[in-house]
Amino acid sequence: MVIKKYTANNMNEALTRIRHELGKEAVIISQRKIKRPGIKGFFSSKLIEVTAAIENSTLGSSKKAEEKQSDDLFKESLHNFKRVMSKEIGTKKETEPAENNQLQAEVAEMKELLNKVIKNTDKGEAPEDELLTLIKDIDIDVQFYEELKTKVGDEDISDKFRKVIEDEIEISKDELSGNVVFVGPTGVGKTTTIAKLAGKLSLIDKKKVGLITVDTYRIGAVEQLKTYAEIMNIPFKVVITMKEMEEAVESMKDCDIVLIDTTGRSSKNTMQISELRAFVQKANPDSVNLVISATTKNRDIKTILEGYKELEYKSVIITKLDETSVYGCIYNIRKISKQPLRFITTGQNVPDDIKAPTKSDIIRFIFGEEALC
Known part of the structure; x- marks a missing residue:
């Protein structure tokens, strides 16, 4: 078996080099991110180091010679090890202390050599397949592995994987209008997101915008939106009861867009979600948007998305x-x-750090070709 390490800017570049040098039969053993050499390494994106391997039967005669050399070294080392061990055991009682120490040193040297040889042979667990490695590297949930494996197949995995992901990403084409409600867990940034949208719509797109909030649980949330509303000179209402929601929406019927903030609720608390649904229905929304953080753990994403389905986002x-x-x-x-x-x-800047992305934007993010940190 031939094992080689490759350093590249990204996984696609590494896979291209691996296929060129080792062929399509090569398998990925491991990968890790490393800093670029020199002072520039502290300020630029990391490189990726990929270890690949291939059975010698798929390579030319020069590769077979390398394997034979490795096998010969292993056999020679094992033979020497047995010889030294046999010598030590057979003469242990008769040797002088100095000679005994020399034998022990030889044994230690043989053990070290054997360990090095064993590490370079295919004695360990089988490496993960290429697709699973790619999935884990970009933090796609492994629950989708079997489905992706069926779609990607066994050839040109990297290119097909990218195409499959691209086909499954969907971007909303609808323009925001009417009563727009924002729901989601506490701490995901709903209020800041609404402030960014209010600034973009009113200051840049010149829309007539209104703000309503039912988020009276968090101290400071109401004041935050109120401050933004005053700066942008747009109407603002605080709602506590469902009747007040109806009245607030009615008072802003002349606005092009009314952005409605809601209280963060636990997706696992069905009573809270049902209460929130009543407020949402009173707002008579034209659209409901679920807000979720990119920092959410994979195992929590499903719980949140399923829990908020009752609100029909x-x-x-x-x-x-x-x-x-x-x-x-x-x-x-x-x-x-x-x-x-x-x-x-x-980011945190209002109203700059919000974007209606293209599919290309999302693919570059997912495959590590664009980063924010």
Whole structure:
């Protein structure tokens, strides 16, 4: 078996070199991110180091010679080891201390040599297949492995994998209008996202915008939106009861868009979700958007998305992309929610750090070709 390490800018580049040098039969043993050499390594993106291997039967005669050399070395080392051990055991009682020490040193040397040879032979566990390695590297949930394996197949895995992911990403084409409700767990950035959208719609797109909040649980949330509303000179209402929701919506019927903030609720608390649904229905929404953070753990994404289905959200906003370095969660969220992606947020600046992404933007994020940190 021939084992080689490759250093490249990304996985696609590494796989191209591996296929060129070792052929399509090569398998990926391991991969890791490493810093670039020199002072520039502290300020630029990391390289990826990939270890690949291939059976010698698939290579030319020169490769077979390498394997034969490795086998010969192993056999010679084993023979020497047995010889030294046999010599030590047979003469242990008769040798002088100095000679005994010399024999022990030889044994130690043989053990070290054997360990080095064994590490370079195919004695360990079988390496993961290429697709599983790619999935784990970009943090796509392994629950999708079997489905992706069926679609990708066994040849040109890297290129086909990218195409499959691209085909499954959907971006919302609908324009925001009417009463727009935002729901999601506490701490995902709903209020800041609404402030960014209010600024973009009113200051840049010149729309007539209104703001309503039912988020009276968090101290400061109401004041935050109120401050933004005053700066942008747009109407603002705080709602506590469902009757007040009706009145607030009615008072802003002349607005092009009314952005409605809601209280963060636990997706596992069905009573809270039902209460929130009553408020949402009173708002008579034209669209409901689920806001979820890119920092959410994979095992929690499904719980959140399933728990909020009762609110009938039709698009998803993914926040805090600047707070993570891998973006496979975008695929996970899209796949589980089965709803299109409407916006992403990439920082705290209002109203700048929000974007209606293209499919190309999302693919570059997922495959590590674009990063925010």
